[in-house]
Amino acid sequence: xxxxxxxxxxxxxxxxxxxxxxxxxxxxxxxxxxxxxxxxxxxxxxxxxxxxxxxxxxxxxxxxxxxxxxxxxxxxxxxxxxxxxxxxxxxxxxxxxxxxxxxxxxxxxxxxxxxxxxxxxxxxxxxxxxxxxxxxxxxxxxxxxxxxxxxxxxxxxxxxxxxxxxxxxxxxxxxxxxxxxxxxxxxxxxxxxxxxxxxxxxxxxxxxxxxxxxxxxxxxxxxxxxxxxxxxxxxxxxxxxxxxxxxxxxxxxxxxxxxxxxxxxxxxxxxxxxxxxxxxxxxxxxxxxxxxxxxxxxxxxxxxxxxxxxxxxxxxxxxxxxxxxxxxxxxxxx
Amino acid sequence: xxxxxxxxxxxxxxxxxxxxxxxxxxxxxxxxxxxxxxxxxxxxxxxxxxxxxxxxxxxxxxxxxxxxxxxxxxxxxxxxxxxxxxxxxxxxxxxxxxxxxxxxxxxxxxxxxxxxxxxxxxxxxxxxxxxxxxxxxxxxxxxxxxxxxxxxxxxxxxxxxxxxxxxxxxxxxxxxxxxxxxxxxxxxxxxxxxxxxxxxxxxxxxxxxxxxxxxxxxxxxxxxxxxxxxxxxxxxxxxxxxxxxxxxxxxxxxxxxxxxxxxx
Numbered sequence: 001x002x003x004x005x006x007x008x009x010x011x012x013x014x015x016x017x018x019x020x021x022x023x024x025x026x027x028x029x030x031x032x033x034x035x036x037x038x039x040x041x042x043x044x045x046x047x048x049x050x051x052x053x054x055x056x057x058x059x060x061x062x063x064x065x066x067x068x069x070x071x072x073x074x075x076x077x078x079x080x081x082x083x084x085x086x087x088x089x090x091x092x093x094x095x096x097x098x099x100x101x102x103x104x105x106x107x108x109x110x111x112x113x114x115x116x117x118x119x120x121x122x123x124x125x126x127x128x129x130x131x132x133x134x135x136x137x138x139x140x141x142x143x144x145x146x147x148x149x150x151x152x153x154x155x156x157x158x159x160x161x162x163x164x165x166x167x168x169x170x171x172x173x174x175x176x177x178x179x180x181x182x183x184x185x186x187x188x189x190x191x192x193x194x195x196x197x198x199x200x201x202x203x204x205x206x207x208x209x210x211x212x213x214x215x216x217x218x219x220x221x222x223x224x225x226x227x228x229x230x231x232x233x234x235x236x237x238x239x240x241x242x243x244x245x246x247x248x249x250x251x252x253x254x255x256x257x258x259x260x261x262x263x264x265x266x267x268x269x270x271x272x273x274x275x276x277x278x279x280x281x282x283x284x285x286x287x288x289x290x291x292x293x294x295x296x297x298x299x300x301x302x303x304x305x306x307x308x309x310x311x312x313x314x315x316x317x318x319x320x321x322x323x324x325x326x327x328x329x330x331x332x333x334x
Numbered sequence: 335x336x337x338x339x340x341x342x343x344x345x346x347x348x349x350x351x352x353x354x355x356x357x358x359x360x361x362x363x364x365x366x367x368x369x370x371x372x373x374x375x376x377x378x379x380x381x382x383x384x385x386x387x388x389x390x391x392x393x394x395x396x397x398x399x400x401x402x403x404x405x406x407x408x409x410x411x412x413x414x415x416x417x418x419x420x421x422x423x424x425x426x427x428x429x430x431x432x433x434x435x436x437x438x439x440x441x442x443x444x445x446x447x448x449x450x451x452x453x454x455x456x457x458x459x460x461x462x463x464x465x466x467x468x469x470x471x472x473x474x475x476x477x478x479x480x481x482x483x484x485x486x487x488x489x490x491x492x493x494x495x496x497x498x499x500x501x502x503x504x505x506x507x508x509x510x511x512x513x514x515x516x517x518x519x520x521x522x523x524x525x526x527x528x529x530x531x532x533x534x535x536x537x538x539x540x541x542x543x544x545x546x547x548x549x550x551x552x553x554x555x556x557x558x559x560x561x562x563x564x565x566x567x568x569x570x571x572x573x574x575x576x577x578x579x580x581x582x583x584x585x586x587x588x589x590x591x592x593x594x595x596x597x598x
Contacts, residue, residue, distance in 0.1 A: 079465075079475050104496050108477045111429065111462035115469040120430060120558020123460045142567065144360060144457065145348040151563040195474035196505035199491075203499040241598075253371065255519075266459075274597045284567045294597040295573070296588065310573035312591060314584050324585040332589070 003135055006158035008041040009034065009097040010067070012086075013050065013058055014106060017075075020054045023101030023166035028061035030128060030169035031099060034137070035064075037130050040096055043067050043183075047085055048074030062174030065181035067093075073189030076198035077105045081189035083113040088187050090117055095159045097137055102163040114161040120154035121161040124265060126168055126288055136160070142265070146283030167269030167289070209244060210260040217243025217274040218292075220263055223250035224279020224299060224318050231256065233322050234278060240329045246270065248286050264289035278318040282306030298322075336389030336485065339446040340380045340413065341436060341467065342373040344397050344404040345457040353566060360564070369404045372452030372513075374411070374520035379482065379513045380450045381412035381521070387485045390414045392443055396424060396436055402536055410523030410531035417443060421540040423553045429458075431556030433466035438547050439539045440471075448490070449473060449510040468510035476505055477512045 009031050013024040028044055035042045041064035046055065048070070058066065067089065073081030082105075086098065090113070100110040102124060114121035125139035136153040137160050143150040154160040212218060219238040225231065238245045247257040249264060263270050264286040275292035282297070282305035290309070297310035298321045307313040314321055346365045354361050380391050393408045395401050396419040405416040419439045427435065440446065449471060454461035468475040476492050480500060483491040485507075494501045495514050523531070541547065550556060576584050576591075592598045 079468075083469075104478050104494075107461050108465055108475065111460075111465035112469045112475070114462075114558070115430065115433065115466045118430075118558075120428065121460075121462055121466075122559055123462055143459075143564065144351050146567065147348070147351065148353050148360070148564045149567050150561050151565075152559050152561055154558055155560055155562075157558050196476055196503050196509070198501060199504055200502040201496075201499055202502070255515075274592070294592065294595060296592070297573070305569060307572045307575065308569040312588055313573050313575045314588060315575065315577070316581055316584065320581050321585060324581050325589070328585055328589055 001156070001158065003156075003158055006094045006096040008043060008093075008095050009038075010043045010045050010095045010099065010159075011063075012098070012100045012106070012110075013044050013046045014101050014103060015046070015048075015050050015054065017049065018051065018054075020050060020057060021101060021103065021166070022171060023103060023106075023164070025057060025061055025173075026166070026169045026171045027099045027101060027164055028058060028063055029172050029174065032062035032174045034128050034130060038096075041065060043095070045069070045086070045089065047082060057173075059176050059180055060173040062177060063180060064177060065183060067183045067185060069185045069187050071186050071188040072191055073194060078194045078196055078198065079109045079112055080194050080196070082109045083116060084189055085187050086113040087116040089185065090159055097160040097162065100161070100163045102165040107163050110161055110163045117159065117161075119157040119159055119161060121163070122152045122154070123163045124165055125152070125162055126265065126284075128162075137162070142284040142288070146285040149284070165265050168265070210258065212244045212246050212261060212263070213268055213270055215244045215270070215272055217241045218246050218263070218270055218272045218276070219243055220246045220248065220275065220277045220280055221251060221257070222248040222277060222280030225251060225256065226319075228256045230319055233319065233326065237276075237322055237326050237329075240326060240333075241274065241276075243272075243274065248280050248283075277306055277310075278322060280306050282309055336383065336387055336447045337444060338380050338384060338389045338391045339440055339449045340373075340377050340391060340393050340408070341449065341451045341463070342377065342393055342395050342404055342408055343370045343452075343455050344368070344395065344401040345370050345455055348457055353564070355566075367400070367403070369407055370452055370455045370457075372454060372456075372515070374408075374452075375513050375515040375518040376450040376452045376511075377408055377411055377413070378518040378520050379479070379511065380448070382518070383448065383482060383485060384412070389448075392417060392446070394436060394440055395419070396427075396432060396439075405536055406531045406534065409534050410528040411521060415443070416534065416536045417539065418536050419539045419544075421542075423541045423549065426554040426557070427552065428557035428559045429460055429462040429466050430558040431552050431554075433463060433470050434551045434556060435544075435547075436467060437470040438544050442539065442544060443537070445508070446471070447507045447509075448485070449508065451510065451512050453478065453512045453514075464510060464512045471508060471510060473508040473510045474505035475510050476503060479511045479513045481517050482511075
């Protein structure tokens, strides 16, 4: 296999038939930057029908081309048809890299077509760089719970496949190219050959307490929390501040708070005005998910990494500091 | 009777793994190991299926010889058979070669109707193994399974957790399932099973006794990815620490500062 035979980078545009998921657009924006460095062309790959207004959003992200796939098998997401489409397309066009948003379904099918293509697959990179000496993309990501950053490459095989978590890269459209190539492909996948069939979808009931992505204030509780009995005071503080509570991964793992409140790369990415962390150690995986105008950290360990990310830090017992904040805020409000 | 496979992994306690500041290598020596927590949820799902629909559970792992302790831990909870794949040539494998190796070894044990995996491992955390195993088993796949409604007539009906809701799906067997923990919290072994697991036979495969194993597809040579470099994360400059001598005055100062900056 000659690496130089493989050119151009692809981004999968995940959609539900109505709107394009933000992650595909975010990836187009980031890959535009990378393709300008590597000299590759950037193609967006759309499986099934997407309304024109949504396809226009893709065009605005600076893509050089769109690969539009039509045929049977794409009505609902299914691993079989979706993985097959990428395998067929990749064998025909030999892209250098394929990027897929690291959603639940993206993470389901991308590693699968990587096996079909017998190539390397990476997940959760936070930075993408290009090494001109090797022609390889460097997928840079936190590893071992955020203790280290690892550079991962696919040194011999192509395409280089990567899944990237939603919110990792900014949606900042570079603008529409004067000419955008349209490649139309008909790839039928026999619906009878879909081994895992969609029967029904039940949307979650909207619970405002679980919708923290854009909350004005977030009180984030970390693994320093002794047990669930100590949690209530943080809810009280959040209410006093007009905010919501969130948590780090260990609290979800410990079964104390639901996944939707887990802040960080593998949970929800938050943008907030005021962020106060209690008992959070500050692993990169978590801090990568926090975009706060004001960042306050409270932890008993003076060397905790979280203090490198805060504007103001207090070393102390998290419960004591929380109780004192409640007392003083209540006194202030009279 | 259902033939069920559960894939498990022994991992180092990542809270205790450190990076050698001189060499940049990870120091794992002396670090305690544990069974990947999400794999215990997968095992629980398998045990529930066995209890409801009948079946036999085979556990499989790849790792150093000491990974045997993870197999015994899982046997005590609910496994019937256990398979250890071990050998130096398997070392340094990424998911492409690990999935190849596990499927080749599993094929030595027969055909499986259901394969259960944790969603990801705490140490590698790629979350790719399950999908790649499913592809190599030529199996259907239900990822992020919330509940299993039925297994009958060569099919499994289940509910998946998606970002904004739940999807109900029906898949043909063989099918690989990764589970959410909501309904599959791990159970503790009873004493009798715990003692029996201590001496239970374990089938061991090495690079020498797996039929048709292609040495070019295992370990480092079979891997698609490499890790040419690791380094400590670059930390921003620390923020301003508030140290006034007491919690009360620290908090008072903080509230003043936040008020001045317009954050309150």
